Amino acid sequence: MKRTLPLLVLGMMTFAAHVQAQQLKAKVFRDAFYYEPLLAEPRPARMMLLIPAWSKEFPHSQDPGTRFAWQISLGEELPIVTASNQVADGPLAVGRWGVGLWIPISFHVIEDFKDTSAPIVDTDYRFGFMVKFQRQFEKVGLGIRFVPWNHESTHLGDEYTILASRDPAFERINVSYENWEYGFSLEGGQLFSDGDVWKVRHGGRQPWGSDGYYSDHLLGSEDKTLTPSVANFEPSVGVEYRFSEWRGRQLYLSADARYQTVYTYHQTADNPELRQWSLNWQVGRAVPEGTKGTPLKQYFFQVYHGVNPYGQLRSQKDYWSAGIGFVFGL
Amino acid sequence: MASDYPGRTILIGYFVENQDTGTVAERQQFSDELFGKFDAHIVAACAGSVPPLDPSPRIRAAMAVMAQNAPGSNNGVRARRAVEAYLKFRGV
Numbered sequence: 001m002k003r004t005l006p007l008l009v010l011g012m013m014t015f016a017a018h019v020q021a022q023q024l025k026a027k028v029f030r031d032a033f034y035y036e037p038l039l040a041e042p043r044p045a046r047m048m049l050l051i052p053a054w055s056k057e058f059p060h061s062q063d064p065g066t067r068f069a070w071q072i073s074l075g076e077e078l079p080i081v082t083a084s085n086q087v088a089d090g091p092l093a094v095g096r097w098g099v100g101l102w103i104p105i106s107f108h109v110i111e112d113f114k115d116t117s118a119p120i121v122d123t124d125y126r127f128g129f130m131v132k133f134q135r136q137f138e139k140v141g142l143g144i145r146f147v148p149w150n151h152e153s154t155h156l157g158d159e160y161t162i163l164a165s166r167d168p169a170f171e172r173i174n175v176s177y178e179n180w181e182y183g184f185s186l187e188g189g190q191l192f193s194d195g196d197v198w199k200v201r202h203g204g205r206q207p208w209g210s211d212g213y214y215s216d217h218l219l220g221s222e223d224k225t226l227t228p229s230v231a232n233f234e235p236s237v238g239v240e241y242r243f244s245e246w247r248g249r250q251l252y253l254s255a256d257a258r259y260q261t262v263y264t265y266h267q268t269a270d271n272p273e274l275r276q277w278s279l280n281w282q283v284g285r286a287v288p289e290g291t292k293g294t295p296l297k298q299y300f301f302q303v304y305h306g307v308n309p310y311g312q313l314r315s316q317k318d319y320w321s322a323g324i325g326f327v328f329g330l
Numbered sequence: 331m332a333s334d335y336p337g338r339t340i341l342i343g344y345f346v347e348n349q350d351t352g353t354v355a356e357r358q359q360f361s362d363e364l365f366g367k368f369d370a371h372i373v374a375a376c377a378g379s380v381p382p383l384d385p386s387p388r389i390r391a392a393m394a395v396m397a398q399n400a401p402g403s404n405n406g407v408r409a410r411r412a413v414e415a416y417l418k419f420r421g422v
Binding site: 294 | 363
């Protein structure tokens with residue numbers, strides 16, 4: 001104890017001198033590249049088109065079988081404020097760190113071109129508050145993402161609902177919830193060659209409260225006829241490897257796996273709630289992180305398999321979709 | 331190691347990024363950071379050019395500012411892009 005206290009004081013003085021030696025620079029409404037979404041992350045706030053794309057039939061599809069179904073994501077992580085002991089923009093140098101607040105907001109749509117009138121199947125809306133932290137060590141970078149509060153509201157398309165209503169067993173579920181989320185990222189480069197980049201991630205999310213991901217009553221009814229989701233914590237893991245640049249872009253492999261709840265609206269002993277690993281993987285080419293002035297950020301081939309990611313259709317397991325994708329940005 | 335980049339070039343780099351002059355301390359740290367990120371790569375790339383180039387602090391500062399605004403997956407790639415652009419500009 002006698003030695004610990006002076007060492008602690010000495011350490012704090014050293015840290016204070018270190019911080020004082022470097023400007024702590026705050027920037028308002030300016031983006032910083034801390035904990036950028038994994039390229040294969042299924043629902044980040046970014047602008048993405050998946051076309052041409054195909055999908056397994058949905059639970060209430062009129063025409064059976066695989067269908068042409070494009071997917072659109074429109075979103076952005078809106079930067080509010082960042083603070084860093086690095087003044088210059090761009091990747092953090094060794095020993096430098098940055099922290100900031102963002103508002104991620106996004107819309108996710110899927111349209112089915114097989115059924116009558118090409119129905120919009122579902123649209124999901126998300127927004128929340130997100131704190132991201134990044135620190136660069138000698139060999140690796142550490143990224144942390146914490147979302148203390150996020151809201152997701154999901155909506156089946158009206159044409160899809162009209163067609164689905166022909167089935168007397170069809171129910172319109174209100175999938176809407178608030179959740180928290182976290183993520184850890186280890187990132188580095190020069191694994192196999194100069195200019196390559198790797199990332200390994202772990203994350204998780206869970207709704208606030210014990211009422212789960214959806215209401216216990218149908219839309220338009222007050223009767224509590226639905227059983228709430230029980231296994232609400234959804235962990236995730238991800239890996240990504242970007243090869244060295246070739247003609248301004250990096251060939252990459254990216255994969256994101258999530259252990260997701262299969263929404264089971266009428267749970268019984270014979271029909272318990274299930275969970276399934278959902279895997280989204282991409283192979284494609286992307287501009288290096290932080291590149292400005294190239295609107296097309298990445299193009300890729302993507303395959304998704306697992307729980308249907310759209311609104312109340314998350315009751316569908318073993319769903320798949322595949323297609324060619326494009327991500328745009330400033 | 332402290333930067334030997336001239337202040338005028340650093341002012342341009344800082345202004346491009348921030349649309350502001352910043353304080354003397356902020357520009358000095360900006361200068362040191364660009365020096366730390368790019369200078370060794372710039373010197374190495376220049377030494378490897380044909381004929382080898384021994385750039386002055388003013389030229390290295392200009393290349394560091396270019397590297398700061400260049401795309402690339404790491405600092406070496408961005409610095410090499412800046413050196414290539416400078417050599418092309420010089421007709422080398």
